Amino acid sequence: MGVPIPAAQAFDLKRRLEAIQRAKEAQSAPAKGPDVGRVNRNEACPCGSGKKYKRCHGAAEGEGD
Numbered sequence: 698m699g700v701p702i703p704a705a706q707a708f709d710l711k712r713r714l715e716a717i718q719r720a721k722e723a724q725s726a727p728a729k730g731p732d733v734g735r736v737n738r739n740e741a742c743p744c745g746s747g748k749k750y751k752r753c754h755g756a757a758e759g760e761g762d
């Protein structure tokens with residue numbers, strides 16, 4: 698411990714962590730519409746995003762709220 702991280706290296710590490718975070722989000726985010734049948738717009742989107750369907754893939758179906 699006690700080894701200082703050069704600013705440039707810390708910055709690079711931060712960028713790597715951000716890239717990893719983005720990759721994770723990309724995996725869980727909807728790349729394209731999941732195979733949904735009829736979904737209650739107030740229920741969680743079946744794509745697994747954790748958002749309500751109307752706030753996720755259902756948003757593409759028009760009529761906001």
Ligand SMILES: [Zn+2]
Nearest residue numbers: 742744753754
């Ligand atoms: Zn979705």
